[in-house]
Amino acid sequence: VECGSKALHSGTFGGIVHEPLLDLIALLDSLVDSTGRIQIPGIYDSVAALTEEERKLYESIEFDLEEHRNNCGVKQFLYGTKEEILLHLWRYPSLSIHGIEGAFHEPGIKTVIPAKVIGKFSIRQVPHMDLLAVKKQVVEHLEGVFSKRNSPNKLKVSMPLGAKPWLADVNDLLYKAGRRAIKTVFGDDPDFIRDGSTIPVARMFQSVTQKSVMMLPIGAADDGEHSQNEKISRHNYIEGIKLFAVFFLEISKLH
Template identity: 50%
Template structure:
């Protein structure tokens, strides 16, 4: 395939430097930047500073924005890691792309079931294993390596770039929204487009562009029956038990086939347009591979389109657990004094969190009143809103051309069933088109044991980002 301009040279240079790029990833993975563990807070700051130095060597102006202190549950206060704000201006008249990524990772220990030390990059059968290799240190380094390659060949980077790299994403991006809001008329003002690389392909082998994410409304239903735990042999049969009440309520939320029983919960779901229906028909998705990956005998739906729509564009309700209940091995005949049921609803475009919360609260309250228990009930909730974008925007078209120049195929247009709150946050703060450009594959085990990124995805992904910059330079 003939490539325009200097892109063919850039691709060859990336191949030549592949081993060096893997060494850089090994350095990044070795930094144990776990945001959920307070005792690793210095590692988070170290990771931010390590990345800042990489950007400065490219000629970028870098600010490390202080976020103040975090108060832990025990009252201890520790500093948040700073947010990295970087700017690389090539030409004031060029298009400016805002790039987002994160530098923190999920917890990982060898004894959790890893086959190799999680903070030592280990290559095996074409895959690079290590915590953060796919989520999200590999993609962040892809941007740095793409720019390095342009500069090493004396080819001007075809756009101006702004970078927002945070180190608290895996812990809810605490402090990020306020920091972005404060930069709305400053650092963020000149951004023309936003690109997020914190995602993965739908399958293990075919690239995609992601234009939608479900939101999440998370609920805690707390029921209290007594002032202390009770012995079932002494008190059983004489008290209204909290666990019995809670099981009744949880069973009233959703059917075995996934239908949410809460009235009006589907009323606000965006209707399916003919254009969107065509997108689902065109997506490359193997139902049998998906079924094997899940490890179940039977799915709720058997047709590709039905499965994808119920993963991405329709709400779902999942019951996650019961706090306060006995769950250890062996036998314990306690009646818990208080239990908390936890469930979530993955929300979709047009569903407003406040409306969903009202429907849920009204339904549970009514069901409990009908049930007639005298026990105390409380309902708490938190929300993150869904996000969707126009996949036919010139921004997406440019990314599609870049993808085809690297992989030789048109990317699938996909949504995700999960939630990445920063995507909507960036859309709202900048009021610009936001693209999710996945680098890793679906089987990267991003939050699990043996996280990896395939060498192919890492190196070809760097080419993809270089090609994306090339295409964005034309807009």
């Protein structure tokens, strides 16, 4: 949202200009409600229906809500059961707001009205959402909210990055080889899960090669991806080396 060509002092201009940060906050506030449900019309229309077979997969997964909450460092999740948490974590779309560019954010006081601010958010894509349709829904929603504010400021909505959802067939031979490898190294049968990761190359590889693609992570839920103290445990690193060796051995048995 852009107001003018330069930042202004709030003591001199506050109360007489349409501040872009107020417009932007109103726009961001319109995207999702306090329960986590996305407020963009039509956003859920194309989401694949939950089948009974898929629901049973979530019921069988071992998942400690309290441990996961402690690892996250939060007081409470949006949902109270394991199944609801996993469904909204893995198979339903979500909207997260990541930051505001252009606004004063450093320690101390600075009574400035920014001339231009940029809000950044992402929407998790899930089967069978269409990227272009979602973009159209988002733009129409934001432009509609903005028009109701009767603001003379300029609004521009853009999507610098977009990745289509990707879903693999866990009954493929590649996954069966991975299951056997994990059982050999870790002594436990693996859970087949979904995850929210921006890795568009997975779908691209599968589409171009017409071959099965598999994600075989060796990290843990508390590794803190993208956070200040991202890590991987030495145990998982060492056992992961063994896992890939056994996995390649299992693949060789398929041919």
